[in-house]
Amino acid sequence: MSRVIRVNVKNKEISQEQLREEYRFFGGRGLIAKIMTDEVDPSCDPLGAGNKLILCTGLLAGSNIPTAHRLSVGGKSPLTGGIKEANSGGTAAYAIARHGIKAIILEDLPAENDPWQILRIKADGKPELIPADQYVGLNNYALVEKLKERFGNKTSCITIGRAGEWLYRNSSLQVTDFSVGYPTRSAARGGLGAIMGSKKIKAIIIEESSSPHSFPYHDKELVQETRKKLVQNTLNNPARQWVMTVGTPALVDRMGATGFMPVRNFSGEIFEKLENISTQVYLKRVEVGGGKNSLPCQPGCILRCSGRINDSEGNFVTSGLEYETIALCGANCDIDDMETIIQIDRLCDDLGVDTIETGVTIGICMEAGKIPWGDSEAALSLIREMMEGTELGRLLGQGAAKVGAAFGVKRIPAVKGQAMSGYDSRNIKGVGVTYATSPMGADHTAGLTMQFGLDPLQKEGQVDASIKAQISSACQDNFVCMFGWGDFTQPDILPNIMKGLYGGDWDMDKIMEIGKETLKLEVAFNKAAGFTEEDNKLPEFFRTMPSPATGSVFDIDKEDLAMALDAL
Ligand code: SF4
Known part of the structure; x- marks a missing residue:
């Protein structure tokens, strides 16, 4: 291997x-x-x-x-x-x-x-x-x-x-x-x-291998035994049920109700048409034309968070429709039509563009008055401009930050040039810290902080929570898919898998060091590329425009953000 x-x-x-x-x-x-x-x-x-x-x-x-x-x-x-x-x-x-x-x-x-x-x-x-x-x-x-x-x-x-x-x-x-x-x-x-x-x-x-390579297990029995335990833990874990039965569209209702979900270019409002793109609407839509839920995207996945969406004739349309796509290409664009979101997902996969970057870019075009808020056809036409490579399409393909600057939009939800994913930083401040400080830019996979049970609006403790989440995310990205990671981190699971695969002594501290080292290297690379502490910040409007949903602003001290990952 x-x-x-x-x-x-x-x-x-x-x-x-x-x-x-x-x-x-x-x-x-x-x-x-x-x-x-x-x-x-x-x-x-x-x-x-x-x-x-x-x-x-x-x-x-x-x-x-x-x-x-x-x-x-x-x-x-x-x-x-x-x-x-x-x-x-x-x-x-x-x-x-x-x-x-x-x-x-x-x-x-x-x-x-x-x-x-x-x-x-x-x-x-x-x-x-x-x-x-x-x-x-x-x-x-x-x-x-x-x-x-x-x-x-x-x-x-x-x-x-x-x-x-x-x-x-x-x-x-x-x-x-x-x-x-x-x-x-x-x-x-x-x-x-x-x-x-x-x-x-x-x-x-x-091509499929004609003489498949098998892993040179150090102790295959230990791996098999631990695998069995892991599978049982995962299947019986109530915290995994939403992943296994719905996938990430299960997050839409909760994120929409709390103000975490971005609405109309990160206005901080609650989406009053949430029920039209809700988890139930998604699940009903999946049933059309013999579509399916709970599908594995890769061989051997037991979590099976993916789904197949067909048209009414049973023809395939798209799969792997995620919360982030529903949030950014839906509520963030004032679009409350699941069918449009599905079409956007299909077109983005076909053209080969990020649905998060695309959703934020469309929201910025709406904010700039280039197309009306909530106009499904106009949103789809912007993606077709990208597909045709028109002058406008080629600009849109440069991403949300460049489009926002070109159109003179004040509210540009991007960090280090990358559009923010599906969380409004005023209403879930720990994620805001991650967006500001992660070497990856504003990414939903870089360190979500909900797991720590902090009040998402409180100021205290968010930097620490974000650092822990970032180390954990960097670590999981060395190993497996993020959705089952919690089950791997039990003391008798991943350490035993590593022992069985590679030999040697392993515990979770040693495993987490891999995540820490990963982050350190990334931070150092970015510094050498010219990033400074000044780049560890959110767009100013998160500090100055309270979210109408909660009245909250992002108020984590700038000094704490500047050096958040320096002490790793
Ligand atoms: S590997 Fe991850 S993303 Fe793919 S189906 Fe399994 S849980 Fe979902």
Whole structure:
């Protein structure tokens, strides 16, 4: 499980090496932080020759532990200018692990007139570059259909649509989903699709291994025994039921009622039309045309938070519709029509753009008076502008912060150039601290603080809670999907899995050190890239405009934010 494949896109050479020993106990986000620190000049142009695109698996990949097969993608973000990791479900990480591959690194830049390429991992595990010119201009659905026709239905695909080709800074990498087979899983945040586009790699395809690699277990029995316990704990854990039965749309009602959910470009209001996009509405919509809930996005997931949404004729429309998409492309745009949100999700996956960045961008366009609030058709037309690559579309593809500045909008909910995800920082202040200080920019996966039971409006304790949450999130991103993480952190679970997989002594303190080290490396990378304490802040309107829902402003001391992660 330790092969690293390097592809030099300039001279088209592919080399292979063993994973360095000092990287052995880093996976996913942590491994990306290590490689970026060692190999990428933090001052490089994110779309230039010095940046790398790194794709890798987590520390448990290749084992039979549930949710062990997230695909982490990283590089210097074209959106934030800092280090970035985004991870995705789907089939790719499992397929990569079955080939005994830990990481794929794309390096350098092709010459301007060089053709587009596909990186193919063949069934025998050998990597090769093949011409891709016939696929240029395709969006993700058509591209994956053609790739599967040619390379077989079991081939896993990591692809970019036109957005990645055109170097949109909101562009994603899309990954084929395990249950539905379509490119619906996204490494969405930070514009990493544009790095792949800059290297003129249209797709990475992984054929099913003809001689699957098995994990070199240190103590397989211990892993099996612990796995059994973990599965039981997870299935019986009341805190996991909403994930298993509904998925993240279960959050809509609670986040909407508390003022956490962004409404009309982070106005801080409560969405008075919440019932039209509620969890129940989502669940009813899933039933249409034989749609389904509780589906796994990757092989072996027992949490199964995904769902398949069909049209009334039973044709597939989209899957993996998340709370963040409903919040940002719905309430944040004053859109209360689930059908429109579903269409937006489909178009964003097809084009290959982040639904969070897109929802915030549309909200900003509404705030600027470019289209009316709540106008579904106008919102969809903005995405079509991006798809067609019109002048306006190409501006929209640069992300919310750039669009807000271009249109002279005062309220721009972005940190370090990246749009905020589905939490209003005035009403859940710990998440605001995470947004302000995370090296990832304003990300919902960087450290949510609800788990600590603090009053979300109180000032005290939020910085500490955020730091703990950020360490924990950085740690989980080395291992597994975030939704089951709480069950892994029991003292007799993850330490025993690590003992059984790798040998040695493990406890949760030692495991959390991996998260801490990951964060430290990321903070150091960003400092070297030019970020200062001044960048650890929220847009001023969160301090000056009270949320009408609660009367609260974001009032965490600026000095506390400036140095929050310095003491790690
Ligand atoms: S919990 Fe959801 S997102 Fe995570 S691996 Fe399972 S299906 Fe995918």
